[in-house]
Amino acid sequence: MEFKHRHLLGIEPLSRDDLHIILNLADSFKEISRRRIKKVPTLRGRTVVNLFMEPSTRTRVSFEIAQKRLSADSTNISVAASSVVKGETLLDTATNLEAMNPDIIVIRHKAAGSPHFLAREVNASIVNAGDGFHEHPTQALLDCLTIKDHKSDFEGLKVAIVGDIAHSRVAHSNIMALSKLGSEVRVAGPATMLQPGLDELGAKVFTDVEAAIEGVDVVMALRIQQERLGGDSLFANTREYARKYGLNRERIELIHPEGLVMHPGPINRGVEITPDVADGKRSVILEQVANGVAIRMAVLYLMAGGSPDDIANQK
Numbered sequence: 490m491e492f493k494h495r496h497l498l499g500i501e502p503l504s505r506d507d508l509h510i511i512l513n514l515a516d517s518f519k520e521i522s523r524r525r526i527k528k529v530p531t532l533r534g535r536t537v538v539n540l541f542m543e544p545s546t547r548t549r550v551s552f553e554i555a556q557k558r559l560s561a562d563s564t565n566i567s568v569a570a571s572s573v574v575k576g577e578t579l580l581d582t583a584t585n586l587e588a589m590n591p592d593i594i595v596i597r598h599k600a601a602g603s604p605h606f607l608a609r610e611v612n613a614s615i616v617n618a619g620d621g622f623h624e625h626p627t628q629a630l631l632d633c634l635t636i637k638d639h640k641s642d643f644e645g646l647k648v649a650i651v652g653d654i655a656h657s658r659v660a661h662s663n664i665m666a667l668s669k670l671g672s673e674v675r676v677a678g679p680a681t682m683l684q685p686g687l688d689e690l691g692a693k694v695f696t697d698v699e700a701a702i703e704g705v706d707v708v709m710a711l712r713i714q715q716e717r718l719g720g721d722s723l724f725a726n727t728r729e730y731a732r733k734y735g736l737n738r739e740r741i742e743l744i745h746p747e748g749l750v751m752h753p754g755p756i757n758r759g760v761e762i763t764p765d766v767a768d769g770k771r772s773v774i775l776e777q778v779a780n781g782v783a784i785r786m787a788v789l790y791l792m793a794g795g796s797p798d799d800i801a802n803q804k
């Protein structure tokens with residue numbers, strides 16, 4: 490098994506084999522988080538910079554925990570505490586960080602394509618922790634790992650993603666990842682939040698939520714990405730949105746009896762999902778969060794040049 494990528498910029502450049510390598514590695518790394526002493530020396534002496542230019546709770550904290558569990562030296566930069574507030578550009582920020590010779594830079598940025606830009610400009614390996622509405626590859630990978638924990642095979646699974654598809658990097662990465670793994674991906678939401686070209690990404694497009702979720706093995710609710718709407722109003726009001734597109738107890742009865750309910754977080758309770766469904770017996774939302782650590786450990790290991798075979802041989 491060989492993983493040939495120096496950067497993790499998105500799901501798009503990855504093959505089905507690459508996805509399986511990351512998921513299998515993450516499965517191996519899960520065990521470390523169950524130990525009393527949750528630390529291995531795998532990335533000792535490696536330096537990671539976490540450059541978060543947009544707010545984050547789950548992604549930022551799980552990257553930091555993953556780095557600590559692998560013994561990497563890491564440092565965190567947020568926009569408010571950086572010289573970006575004094576007018577420094579992303580390129581100048583990155584080249585100045587590069588001068589300190591980090592091995593890996595994890596970047597979250599509102600501009601789609603910013604990780605790709607950094608990958609061309611610096612020597613460090615770049616990991617995309619979410620770039621605008623474009624991609625959020627580690628989120629899709631942790632979502633796939635959560636599905637893998639419950640379902641024997643991706644092949645033939647039906648997965649519905651419901652909500653603001655157009656502005657969701659999570660949706661775009663998941664459509665590509667799950668399609669590559671052999672699942673049928675359906676997307677549903679208001680017509681104003683379903684951009685052209687989704688079928689070319691591999692999704693079946695629905696405007697009727699009930700039709701989209703009927704019999705599915707997994708349903709994933711998405712938050713309305715207000716921060717990317719630029720003040721535009723793409724639906725009447727949140728009450729109307731919840732009534733037409735929200736996941737509630739009645740709608741969840743339509744999915745497969747053993748179907749899973751997922752959400753990448755943060756949740757707007759009562760809008761895209763009701764609290765009883767978010768906290769209900771089909772919900773695996775907190776399992777997704779837990780799997781974020783294992784996925785990010787696997788990605789950091791590969792970005793540091795680790796071989797998948799070395800971890801497999803330790804089992």
Ligand code: CP
Nearest residue numbers: 545546547548753754
């Ligand atoms: N799912 C996700 O990216 O959450 P955060 O924005 O809190 O990192």
